[in-house]
Structure formats: structure tokens, C-alpha cells
Amino acid sequence: MTKYLYYPGCSLETNARAYYISLMAICEPLGLDLEEIHDWNCCGATEYVGISLTPAYALISRNLALAAKQANGTRTVVAPCSACYLNLAKADYYMRESPKLGEKVNKALAAGDLHYTPGSLDVRHLLDVIVHDVGLDAVRRAVVRPLSGLRVAPYLGCMVPRPDYEHRWSNPEYPNELDQVLKALGAEVIDFPLKTHCCGGHMTQIGPPVAYELIRRLIHAASEYQADLMATLCPMCQLNIDAYQGEMNHFFGTYYHMPILFFTQLMGLAFGKEPQELGIGKELVDSRLALARIGVEVPEAEAAPAPRRPRKAKEGLPMPRMPEEKELIR
Amino acid sequence: MTEHEHFEPVIIGFTCNWCSYRAADLAGTARMKYPPNIRLIRLMCSGRLDPTFVLKALSAGADGVMITGCHPGECHYIEQNYKAMRRYQLLKRTLTQMGIEPQRVKLVWASAAEGARLTEEITKLVEEVRALGPLQWPTSLNGHGARPAVETTGAVVSAKEVAA
Amino acid sequence: MTSPANLPEERIGVYVCHCGSNIAGTVDVEDVAQWAAGRLKHRGVVIARDYKFMCSSLGQEMIEKDIKELGLTRVVVAACSPHLHENTFRTACKRAGLNPYLCELVSIREQVSWVHTDKVAATEKSKAVVSGGVERVLWHEPLEPLRVPIHPATLIVGGGIAGIQAALEIADGGSPVYIVEREPSIGGHMAQFDKTFPTLDCAACILTPRMVSVGTHPNITMLTWSEVTKVDGYVGNFTVTVCKKARYVNTDLCNGCAVCQDKCPKKIVDEVFEAGLGYRKAIYTPFAQAVPKFPVIDRENCTYFQKGTCRACEKFCPTGAIDFNQQDETITLQVGNIILATGYDLFDPRRIPHYGYGRLANVFTSLEFERLSNAAGPTNGKIVLRDGVTEPKSVGIIHCVGSRDRNYNNYCSVICCMQGLKFAHLVKERTGATVFNFYIDMRTAAKAYDEFYQRVLEEGTLFIRGRVAEVTDAARLHGEEGKLIIQVEDTLASKQRRIPVDMVILSAGLQPRRDAKAVAKLFGISCSADGWYIEKHPKLDPVATMTEGIFIAGCVQGPKDIPSTVVQGAAAAARVLGRIQQKEIALEPVRASINQDRCSGCRICNNLCPYSAILFHEDRMVSEVNPALCQGCGTCVAACPAGAISGTGFSNEQILAQLEGLLMLNLDGDGRMPVKVREAVAI
Incomplete structure (x- = not known):
């Protein structure tokens, strides 16, 4: 310890x-x-x-x-x-x-x-402590119930990665540490382009329309990527996206349903804890449907056969090779 | 000590022709500023530095000495700066044995492009030596409080041993 | 104070330069000269003068006149750095009949007037510096420069346009050239380009004739698929070891028919020539006009080498040229001079994840776009999205990616503005798409460059001034769906803008080669903090390095466009040809020598010499320095416990005398500085 x-x-x-x-x-x-x-x-x-x-x-x-x-x-x-x-x-x-x-x-x-x-x-x-002190390997070792098949949008908000006084993050504009942790849990992590965008903060109190628009952008992008839920590390972000989702939907006349959980809750699930031990169910936007996809009661999901890589169209051009995940984490 | 407030240390800097002397040139060309307390001597390489030079400088009135050379691995003569580094370590020990604060002698790596770094290091050393005060040779050396006379060559035999 | 035996006979002239106001603005030069004449008289100073510009003809003539009329035996000039004018004043002395090595130039500009502001302190320091110079010069000896013969052959490392230009110039001048290239073909980055700005002539059309000339020139030996592994020796006489990697193709038999490349079943993404945008086989020549025409087998990807079966190339080769048993070969070359033209690497935009390269399919690097627009590229010059078919309707070109950014590189990469304009023109011409250029400042400062900018402006390309915040696929507004959205602050309109486009091109900056530091070490030259190689003088000697006999050309010295690269290649060649013509070079006679009577044969010095220049005579039990190998670092001089080794130009006497001079020990009585303080603290 x-x-x-x-x-x-x-x-x-x-x-x-x-x-x-x-x-x-x-x-x-x-x-x-x-x-x-x-x-x-x-x-x-x-x-x-x-x-x-x-x-x-x-x-x-x-x-x-x-x-x-x-x-x-x-x-x-x-x-x-x-x-x-x-x-x-x-x-x-x-x-x-x-x-x-x-x-x-x-x-x-x-x-x-x-x-x-x-x-x-x-x-x-x-998050910094978990990634850099505990290490992803230790996280992987603790996983007993991989979150395979759960599509998660990693969302950090604006306050953790920036201004990055001590240069702790891989990139303050587009850090990938939360992605790495969620991947280590076995989740399917989407490359969420708004991962460091603002959730509106206290604008919900001062100028709700501004906040609603900011919240809508985030939820919209996450749904466009077909995320089952968002994972965050910020109470403010969680509050805005969770508690104000209904009002936002009302404001825009939309029907988004995007649960948001703390990444620690997902870690707990992957480590084999029961949802009630992790405060799951306290959120306002119900995450049950999303979590049902990974069957939280079932000890371990059958490992799905690796999806066949679709054959590249003949005239398609190759994508640039990305560095190994390890290279990115400092 | 009130004298210390007016104390302007004299520092002798030994520079390598290929890196730090050029860094000093660059500092000049770029009009960087450092205190006028340092006076530079050009050597071909930090490996040329006979530790006797440092002892001679200290005995002859300098309050501090800066030895500068190319960064490890970047020596113009392949690896001679490593020899300077070895001698520096032994020299510091010798200085301690003689009762001189080893902080008066500093080894600094500065490439030809690092005028800013050299400027910074010079400024720092001048301040450090100023804080140490004038170099006061232990009185036991000759008992009269005057600076001991060190002959130009060969007098400090132990330094020669260091050199090897 | 120790003095040379002949002190009474020495007659020293001291000359203090004003350098306009460069020195005189901070140092009271008249005072320094008067002080030297008075206080250093007993040290042999017979005349001390100050003059506006010592390096001018009049200044030099003044020194010459004094040498002749006053019978000066030594000269001290206090002016700029010896790295600038030492030769000027030595030559002046020589003209007046004085051995040039009896002149000492001490710096009171770079090391005094330019770095200090306090006039009194600067003047006092100048006096100390002059005093040091006077003491030092007393110990100078008349010397003759060392003459080293120059081997007529030249090694050029890197077969890009800089290396090609240099090779052709030298070879046309009649001297032999070896050109070593790491890749299977010469051509470098220029061979990857489609068009060249601002004239838009086809890069291959102007480059390949030069490549062919290199390949066929009787004076040029090409060593492609080869790397330099070791460099020994010194100017005029380098011994260079080159590793010629196994091609697995017998070049005597191969006729370059390329059947092997058709038949090879293994297809690999070509990360080098095609910038990752196209494929090549495991046996390949990077491109059709490759010089030499012989392919190489990429061992890591060859099915035969990895799995033990296949040999398709061998089966189909009509001349039986495939040879799987070839081994790497080590070649030793003798050369007199070396030109390094190893070029640059493209900044890797994956380092800026919010620009989306590698994550978002339709974000391309500049080099990728070069291949995309190249008629010989993977799409035969069709500008399409990464799906290989769709033509973009709108394209955003982002300038300064990784350049002028303190998070990445501070410097300007020089070529990106013009490159961005070229891309804008090509996109417009071939697809009719709307093109946006996102720039910070537009830099088009060379012949016909700004005219090209005007032309692109008139073609209707849109320019937005501002650094791009991010490139994203997260649509927010109507019309953004399925597009890449460029979020940018338009600093001219003071507005945040979101521009949806189909394709983004990142005009990535140039960086030193990833192994630039290792190569610099191999050749004994230095890198700047950024990693570019340092020239001898940024303005007046841009292709020479601090190491005699090693020259640099092209982007290895800093980012530059093709015209400047060619200029440097030719310039380096001219410098080398000049050397070869002279047949020998005069070197500073800074060498160590051992007094055999004092040498005790302890052999401490033997192991200290990095050049193995010190021989030990077993019979007489003494060591001796071979002056041809000695480089004059002086480490042995410092180490000799018997004081038997002396270094010309930097002898113990010279250094210690200068030291005493700098500390003003040469003055009578109360001369030590600063007088009052010293007395106050005396114990």
C-alpha cells in the first residue's frame, strides 16, 4: 500500500x-x-x-x-x-x-x-496517481470483470489537464491517460474529440442557455460516436451532464439519453465490485441500460470472437501508423 | 561583514576554444550581460587544464575559478573533457584538504550555442563567490597572513599528482 | 613575476581598437592605451595606441609602420575575438617582417564591451585583459604553420539535392567524389515532391537529370544503401569506414528490369518514400527513376528471410542477379574533405493530437500531400480523400504545424508558407475545391515568392490569419456533419470561426534528423540546441564547420528551400575544390612535443591521447609525439608529471603568464585590483 x-x-x-x-x-x-x-x-x-x-x-x-x-x-x-x-x-x-x-x-x-x-x-x-504511480499494469491485473463491449466516451473536462504546471500529462490539449485507464479495464474507448472541452461549469446558474449549448455539444458528440456512456473524473462535469441533461433536452426539444459515471465507478465494476458498492444508481440519467450490455451480474462475459478486420477497399490509402500506447504515456 | 558588501570577487575562467570560448563570443554578439568580475583564458580543450593553473589562480589573487568545456560526449577532441571532469573531482578534494571552499571552483559544460547558459553560470558563480567572501588562505600556511607565494611551475606537487 | 630571459630586449606594441563605438562606447580605450604605455613599460611595452578601426588598412599599416620604425618584437591587439581577426593582424605582422605568431589578439569586445554595462568596470577589465595579453605574448615563440597535404577525394554524406549538387560540382572540377546514401536511391526529399514553388516546375523533371549525371559521372562513386560507421584522421587525410548493407542483388548482373518487384508477393506500406501513403514490395526500388536502378531486398519484410520459402524474385529474375547469401560489406575510403548533406525529418504531427493526424482519416501531412499530388504517387496525382476515390470539395491548409510554437519548435521552418501556397494552387487547379490557408504570418521573402502569393490570392484561395485551435469531427452546427471542422480565431476579424472542410493538410515543420546528434558526434562537429549543425560563422562561413575539413550543406544546417539548398551544395563544393587546388592546407601549429631528456617514461600520457599520437620507444624508455596525428588538445601537457611535454601556442608559461597578467601581478606596488577592497579584507 x-x-x-x-x-x-x-x-x-x-x-x-x-x-x-x-x-x-x-x-x-x-x-x-x-x-x-x-x-x-x-x-x-x-x-x-x-x-x-x-x-x-x-x-x-x-x-x-x-x-x-x-x-x-x-x-x-x-x-x-x-x-x-x-x-x-x-x-x-x-x-x-x-x-x-x-x-x-x-x-x-x-x-x-x-x-x-x-x-x-x-x-x-x-488519475495522475493511478496512471503514473499505480500503473496500468497493476490496473489490468486487478480486473476480474472486463468491460468488454461497453463503449465509453472518456471526458476530462477542462480543469485537470490544463494548465499542467508540472507537465504530468501526455498532452495538455488532448491527454490520453483516461483513455488508457478505461482501455485497461477492457472497455471500448472512443476517441472522444471533446474530451477536454468545457461542460459549462457554473454557467448553468448564470446563463443557462450557454451552459445547455455546451452540454448539448458534449452529449451530441458522445452519441454520434455511439457511446453507451461517458466516464469522467470531475464532479462538476458529472453534475452538469447528469443533472442538467433533462433541462437541456427540454430546452432544445431533443431526446438524448447519455449516462455519465465516474471512472472510479467503472474501475470498481471491472474489479468485480457490485454496483451498489460503487454508488451506481445514484445518477439521474439511468445507466442501467448501458451497463446491462456488459451484464454486470454475470461474473465474466464470454470473450467475443475478435472482429474480422474488414478488407480495405482496393483503392484506399493506408492510415498513418500511430505509436504504441506505451510510447505516449510518459 | 561590511567589507563583503563592497567585495567584488575576481574570477578566472578557463575556456575551451571550441565550445565555451565561442559561447562567450556568442554571448557578446547577442549582447547578453554578465558581471565584469570574470576574466577568461582560452585553452584548446578543457583537457589542457592543468590543476596547477587553478591553484595558481587562487594563490595569485583570484577568488574563484570557472572551468568550462564541451558537454560530455561532445568534446572536439573526442573524450578529453572526461579527463577534465576526473581532474576536477580530485581537485575539489585537494582544495578541501587545503582549507579552501571547493565551491570556489566550478566546472561548467557549455556548447558553442549556449551563450545564454554560460552567461547564467557566470552570473551564478560570481554571486556564489561573493557570498563566500574573499578567498582567505589558511594562515597556517605561512603565519603572516600574506598570500603564500606559489611558484609558477611545479611548486604544488600534489596538484601534479592530481593531473595524472 | 616570472619573465622570459630575454625580457629586456623585447619591444612590445599594444594596439587598442575602438571598433567604432562597439568597444569605445563602453570602454575608455584611450585610458586603456595610456595605462598600458605607462604601467606596463617595465614589461617591455614601448608603444600603446588606440585607433578607430584597427582592422582597417590604415590600422594595419600603423602596426606595420611601428614594427619597422620602432623595431617591435611582439604585438598585442586588444579588439574583437581572435576567431574573427586573429589572421588579419598576424598577416599584418608578417608583412612587416615579424613572425605572425608573435602577435596576440585579446578580446575586449565580445568579452568586455558587449557583455558589460558599467564603463568603469569594463575599462578596468580591459586593462587586465591587455595586461594578460602582454604577459602571454612575452612567451610566444616564432612558429611556422603546419602544412598538411590534401587528399583529392571528397566524401559526401547524403544523396539529396544538396549532396547531388556538391557531388556534381566537385566531380566536374575533376576530383573524385564518393557519395554515401542510406536509402536504396539518391534523390532525397526532393524526389518525393510533385511541383516546386514558385515556378511550379515538376520536381522529378529537374531533379532526375542531375541524378542520372551523378550515376554516370566517371568521377563519382555512388554508395547507396550504405552508412558511414567510423571517421578517423583529420583534414586532408580522413579515413572513413562505410558499411555497405547487403542488397541481396548482384549489381553486376541486374539490369533493372523490375520483374522481381512485379512478382514479389509481399506488399508493405512504404513509410519512407511514399511517406506512409503508398505501398512497395519487399524487393524494391523506391521509385521508377531511382539511381542506381538496382533494387534492394528489405530483409525484415521478405517472406524468404522470415519464413524460409518463397524466392519468387530469384525464380523470375532473367539474369540470375538475386543473391540471398550477400553479406554486409565494410569499405574503407581515403578522403581529404567531407561534406555532410544529410537533410531533415518532417515534424511528426502526431505530437499535436488535437490536430487529429493519425486519428482523423482525412488529415494529411505535407509530405503525404506531396505524394498524393504527385503524378507518380499512389493515386497517380489524383487529389482524393483517404478512401481513395472522393475528391474533396473544401480543403484547409494549416501553416506552422510544430514550428514557431514554444511547445514544439521555436524556429520558423522557412518553407511551409510557400509550400502551403503551392498546395493551395494545386488543389484549386486539380479539384476546383475551396481552399483555406490558416497562417500566423505569411513569409514569402525570396525572388518571385511574393508574386506567387499574389497569384494564389487572385486564384481565390481564402486566407485566415490565426493559429488553429483544433481539428475535430465533432459536428456542432448545421452543415458540419461528416466534415472536419477547423476551429480558429480569425485574428483579423477578431472572431472565433469554425470552418468545415473535407480535407486538412498540415504544413508540418522541418526537424533535424532523428540521429543528427549521433552523426555529429561521428564526424566531430557540433549541433545547436535545436539539433541543426553549427556553421563556422552564421553569415560569413555558412558551409564550413568548426572542424577543419568537414563542411555542411542544405537543411542539415537549418531549414531552407531548394534554391538555398542548391546554393549551399555548390558553396561547399567550391570550398572543397579550393582546398584540393591548393594541394595542402596550413594549420595552426598547435601541437604537443616531448622533451626527451625530461621524459621519465612513465607512459601516463600514452593512454590519454585520443588519437594514439604518442609513441613509446621501448629501447630508450621515452615517449614521443607524432606531430602528424597530434591535434593539439594539450591533455598530455597537463598530465605529464615531469613537465616534459610542452604545447606550442598554449604552453604552461604562456597560460600562467597570462593568468598573472590578468590578475595584475605584473604591476609595481599597489597595482593589484581592486586595491581598496583587497587591503580591507587582508587577514
Whole structure:
């Protein structure tokens, strides 16, 4: 078991409860020992930074300071929520870049008898840890119920891969790490062109038509690719696509039905956990139909015969050879 | 120490004709800036650097020495920079034994295209040596506080052994 | 302070150059000259002058006059880098009857005035530099340059247009040339192209006559399907080892009928010549006009080599030329000069996944499009989508893919703008499709280039200024279904735009060859940080390298178009021909020598020499340097525990004297700098 300091964030306790439950369920098979930061507070989400910088960074850094104090045997903080991850990483990075900001923040923290030295912790997203620390091989080994036949659209949203302060992703504009994890689970992963596009964020509150259009684009593209469901790593994205799908359909007069699950839920399924242990069923856009395709109750689907490669039309031109998957993952 | 605030270190830089001397030229052509504390001597190769030169420089008034050569694997003379690297390691040990901070002598790789890198390294070394203060030879060497006289050739016998 | 025995007799002239305001703007040159005349008088300085431009004829004449009238025995010039004007001042001394090696040029421009801003500090440093030069020059010895004979043969590595041009120039000049090419045929990238901008003449039509000339020239020996594995020696006398890979075809018997290629059952995607867009057989010549005409068997893909049966080519060969038992052959060549013309690799656009290359079928690279539009290409010049039949109705050409982008390459790849325009013209001409060019800046700065741009503009090609954000197949708006959508900020209209097209061409940048670093090491030259080979001088010596006898031509030196590549090929050839004509070359007499009386025979130096230039005489138990092999690095000089080895030009005395000079130990009394501080901290 590898130890990490764990920052859950508010979403995982409320609307993204399923993310939390499923994460806890897969820790054991992945060998993750997550130690929750005691007395953590809200990261400020996306709004606070827009209002006043010093209090926003102080709010975030309080968590870093607590984590640094608590650190025993590890200096890595893992956040599963993308907004939390970005905020923690951003605060650490900007405090490193600007000692002046660091001073101000620490002055504020001093009121609570805390201090944070920028750079003393590694802030990483859960997916990064799973791909680069746990490794795809370990994921593959843990799979007992491959998701064969399930067409999944990997969707990261905008906050995890960018701005990629520490160059952790294969490509911040078009990362393929989530694809790799889902492939390791045996799922059929579509090359989802909107994987890093915006879900609308809090525009659902401020300007719903804008948000609906952004949500529609994502769902439309996923259905065009005949995805059974979308897999995400962001509570915000999941909320928008799940909870606002009905309103979006109403707004445009469409009939999309695109369930979205957290990638940890799919990992749990592949690792042989039961849907109820993973919070499946909490989503509003029912995923039952999609999951029925892989027969979640059946221990292991019959391995389908490898599809015959269609003969290339005689006059067709070859596609460029793509590098092996391993080459892409740094 | 108040003197240190006014202290301007003198650094001698040994450069390789094929890489770092050209990097210095390039830094000039590109009008990059570095402190005037360094004075360069051109050698044909970092392998030409007899460690005696470094000791001589330190004994004769320099506060620091920079040795520069081609990156490992890029030596104009195939592999002579590796010899410089070996000598540098031994030289640092000798300096420690003599009571001199080994940080005063620095080995830097800079290719002919790396004017910016050389500029950066020079600036860094000047600041580091400035922080160390003037080179004060251990008084035990001659007991009068004056700099020990080191003859031009052969006086520092141990350095010759290092050279081999 | 140590001095040479003859110090009292030495008469030194010091000349400080203003270089206009280049030096005088930062350094008080008059002060430096006066200081040298006064404070270094006891070191033999009899005259110190400053002058506006020392390198001018008048400046040189001034030095010559002083040598003659004042009887100067040594000269120190404080000006620019010795890499620029050392030869100028040495020659001036020579004209005045002084041995040129008694002149020392010290740099107060590149190393003082251009890198410092504080005038006082710069002036003080200049004095130190001059002082170092004066001390050093006292130890200079009169020398004669080493004369090395030049072997008349030349090796050219790379058979693209640069190598071809250089080979023909030298061969026409009457000297033998070896041209080594890694692929089965010469021709390089140019042979893959369809048309050449801006004149639109067919690349093959202008290239193949040159290739044929190379193939038939009595002075040219072609070594295709071969690679250089080792380079020994030095200018005038290189020994080069070449590995001639087994062709499995006896070239004495083969008549190039190509029956073997028809009969070979194994079809493979041709990643090299067809840029992955077409097929070739396991026995193949890359293209019909290949020179030489002989095919090669690709061992990895040959059914016989992999499975042990087939031999179809052997069965059908009318002359019995197939020889499966051929082995790789190692050849040793003697040459005097080497030209490297190894070209470039295309930037791999898979590195920008959001542009969709490799994921989206109808995204093509520029090289793929060259093959697509080439009459001899996989579609016989029909511009079609990847399905092989559909003609595109709209095409987007994206410029600067991988270039001018700090995520990939910072530099401009030079050719992509013109190439994009050429593609636009070809698409328009052959398909009538709507063409969009997405550019950042349009760079058409060469003869007749901008006129071509105007022509393409008038043809109705649309230009959108802005870097493309992404190419996607995710349709959002009506009319986008089934298309590739190019999302771009039109920076002239200040608008985000989505342009649906059928085909996208990525005008990918040029990159150094993937093995450029290894090849540079093999030949002992250096690469820039980007990986392009470094020329001796970016403006005045663009085809020579720091290593004598090794020249570069074409894209190996940096991205360039065909005209510039040809110019460099010819230029490199002219440099080599000049060398060959001179029959010998004068080299700096920087060599090591061993004082046999002081050598103890410890042999430490023997193993340090990378050129094995040090011989050990068992009988007398002493070592000796072979001056023909010695390259003058000086490592042995530094290592000799007995101090028996001396290096001309860089002797211990010279270096230590310069060191003392730089530290102002040569001044009387309180001369050491900076005086006050030193005293304050004395223990």
C-alpha cells in the first residue's frame, strides 16, 4: 500500500457521493492508502479566486498547510475533484512563482498558527496517481470483470489537464491517460474529440442557455460516436451532464439519453465490485441500460470472437501508423 | 561583514576554444550581460587544464575559478573533457584538504550555442563567490597572513599528482 | 613575476581598437592605451595606441609602420575575438617582417564591451585583459604553420539535392567524389515532391537529370544503401569506414528490369518514400527513376528471410542477379574533405493530437500531400480523400504545424508558407475545391515568392490569419456533419470561426534528423540546441564547420528551400575544390612535443591521447609525439608529471603568464585590483 494525503473536497461528500464511495471501494485493489487531511476546508471552487486573490489563496493554502503538518511518510496530496486539484496546484505554483503572494498568504495563515512553504508538497490528481504511480499494469491485473463491449466516451473536462504546471500529462490539449485507464479495464474507448472541452461549469446558474449549448455539444458528440456512456473524473462535469441533461433536452426539444459515471465507478465494476458498492444508481440519467450490455451480474462475459478486420477497399490509402500506447504515456 | 558588501570577487575562467570560448563570443554578439568580475583564458580543450593553473589562480589573487568545456560526449577532441571532469573531482578534494571552499571552483559544460547558459553560470558563480567572501588562505600556511607565494611551475606537487 | 630571459630586449606594441563605438562606447580605450604605455613599460611595452578601426588598412599599416620604425618584437591587439581577426593582424605582422605568431589578439569586445554595462568596470577589465595579453605574448615563440597535404577525394554524406549538387560540382572540377546514401536511391526529399514553388516546375523533371549525371559521372562513386560507421584522421587525410548493407542483388548482373518487384508477393506500406501513403514490395526500388536502378531486398519484410520459402524474385529474375547469401560489406575510403548533406525529418504531427493526424482519416501531412499530388504517387496525382476515390470539395491548409510554437519548435521552418501556397494552387487547379490557408504570418521573402502569393490570392484561395485551435469531427452546427471542422480565431476579424472542410493538410515543420546528434558526434562537429549543425560563422562561413575539413550543406544546417539548398551544395563544393587546388592546407601549429631528456617514461600520457599520437620507444624508455596525428588538445601537457611535454601556442608559461597578467601581478606596488577592497579584507 502506498500512502497519500487525501483531500476529498465538498463535492465528494454531497453531490458526488458516488465518486467518494467508488474511490474508497477501489483503494484496496489499487494499493492506495489515502489518509484524509484532518480539518480540511472548502477549496473555494471556481468563484472565490475571481473575487479576491489573497483570501482565496489563503483558503486553499490552509489545506496545504494542514497537509504539510500532517505529512508522515509522504508529501503527495491527492485530490479526486478537478476543481480542488486545480486550486491546490495553482496555489502551490503561484506561491512558488511569486514570493510576495507567498508572504501575504502566510501572513493570513499565521492567524491560525499555520504556515505553508510553497513546493513542499506534490499536489496531484487521482488519475495522475493511478496512471503514473499505480500503473496500468497493476490496473489490468486487478480486473476480474472486463468491460468488454461497453463503449465509453472518456471526458476530462477542462480543469485537470490544463494548465499542467508540472507537465504530468501526455498532452495538455488532448491527454490520453483516461483513455488508457478505461482501455485497461477492457472497455471500448472512443476517441472522444471533446474530451477536454468545457461542460459549462457554473454557467448553468448564470446563463443557462450557454451552459445547455455546451452540454448539448458534449452529449451530441458522445452519441454520434455511439457511446453507451461517458466516464469522467470531475464532479462538476458529472453534475452538469447528469443533472442538467433533462433541462437541456427540454430546452432544445431533443431526446438524448447519455449516462455519465465516474471512472472510479467503472474501475470498481471491472474489479468485480457490485454496483451498489460503487454508488451506481445514484445518477439521474439511468445507466442501467448501458451497463446491462456488459451484464454486470454475470461474473465474466464470454470473450467475443475478435472482429474480422474488414478488407480495405482496393483503392484506399493506408492510415498513418500511430505509436504504441506505451510510447505516449510518459 | 561590511567589507563583503563592497567585495567584488575576481574570477578566472578557463575556456575551451571550441565550445565555451565561442559561447562567450556568442554571448557578446547577442549582447547578453554578465558581471565584469570574470576574466577568461582560452585553452584548446578543457583537457589542457592543468590543476596547477587553478591553484595558481587562487594563490595569485583570484577568488574563484570557472572551468568550462564541451558537454560530455561532445568534446572536439573526442573524450578529453572526461579527463577534465576526473581532474576536477580530485581537485575539489585537494582544495578541501587545503582549507579552501571547493565551491570556489566550478566546472561548467557549455556548447558553442549556449551563450545564454554560460552567461547564467557566470552570473551564478560570481554571486556564489561573493557570498563566500574573499578567498582567505589558511594562515597556517605561512603565519603572516600574506598570500603564500606559489611558484609558477611545479611548486604544488600534489596538484601534479592530481593531473595524472 | 616570472619573465622570459630575454625580457629586456623585447619591444612590445599594444594596439587598442575602438571598433567604432562597439568597444569605445563602453570602454575608455584611450585610458586603456595610456595605462598600458605607462604601467606596463617595465614589461617591455614601448608603444600603446588606440585607433578607430584597427582592422582597417590604415590600422594595419600603423602596426606595420611601428614594427619597422620602432623595431617591435611582439604585438598585442586588444579588439574583437581572435576567431574573427586573429589572421588579419598576424598577416599584418608578417608583412612587416615579424613572425605572425608573435602577435596576440585579446578580446575586449565580445568579452568586455558587449557583455558589460558599467564603463568603469569594463575599462578596468580591459586593462587586465591587455595586461594578460602582454604577459602571454612575452612567451610566444616564432612558429611556422603546419602544412598538411590534401587528399583529392571528397566524401559526401547524403544523396539529396544538396549532396547531388556538391557531388556534381566537385566531380566536374575533376576530383573524385564518393557519395554515401542510406536509402536504396539518391534523390532525397526532393524526389518525393510533385511541383516546386514558385515556378511550379515538376520536381522529378529537374531533379532526375542531375541524378542520372551523378550515376554516370566517371568521377563519382555512388554508395547507396550504405552508412558511414567510423571517421578517423583529420583534414586532408580522413579515413572513413562505410558499411555497405547487403542488397541481396548482384549489381553486376541486374539490369533493372523490375520483374522481381512485379512478382514479389509481399506488399508493405512504404513509410519512407511514399511517406506512409503508398505501398512497395519487399524487393524494391523506391521509385521508377531511382539511381542506381538496382533494387534492394528489405530483409525484415521478405517472406524468404522470415519464413524460409518463397524466392519468387530469384525464380523470375532473367539474369540470375538475386543473391540471398550477400553479406554486409565494410569499405574503407581515403578522403581529404567531407561534406555532410544529410537533410531533415518532417515534424511528426502526431505530437499535436488535437490536430487529429493519425486519428482523423482525412488529415494529411505535407509530405503525404506531396505524394498524393504527385503524378507518380499512389493515386497517380489524383487529389482524393483517404478512401481513395472522393475528391474533396473544401480543403484547409494549416501553416506552422510544430514550428514557431514554444511547445514544439521555436524556429520558423522557412518553407511551409510557400509550400502551403503551392498546395493551395494545386488543389484549386486539380479539384476546383475551396481552399483555406490558416497562417500566423505569411513569409514569402525570396525572388518571385511574393508574386506567387499574389497569384494564389487572385486564384481565390481564402486566407485566415490565426493559429488553429483544433481539428475535430465533432459536428456542432448545421452543415458540419461528416466534415472536419477547423476551429480558429480569425485574428483579423477578431472572431472565433469554425470552418468545415473535407480535407486538412498540415504544413508540418522541418526537424533535424532523428540521429543528427549521433552523426555529429561521428564526424566531430557540433549541433545547436535545436539539433541543426553549427556553421563556422552564421553569415560569413555558412558551409564550413568548426572542424577543419568537414563542411555542411542544405537543411542539415537549418531549414531552407531548394534554391538555398542548391546554393549551399555548390558553396561547399567550391570550398572543397579550393582546398584540393591548393594541394595542402596550413594549420595552426598547435601541437604537443616531448622533451626527451625530461621524459621519465612513465607512459601516463600514452593512454590519454585520443588519437594514439604518442609513441613509446621501448629501447630508450621515452615517449614521443607524432606531430602528424597530434591535434593539439594539450591533455598530455597537463598530465605529464615531469613537465616534459610542452604545447606550442598554449604552453604552461604562456597560460600562467597570462593568468598573472590578468590578475595584475605584473604591476609595481599597489597595482593589484581592486586595491581598496583587497587591503580591507587582508587577514
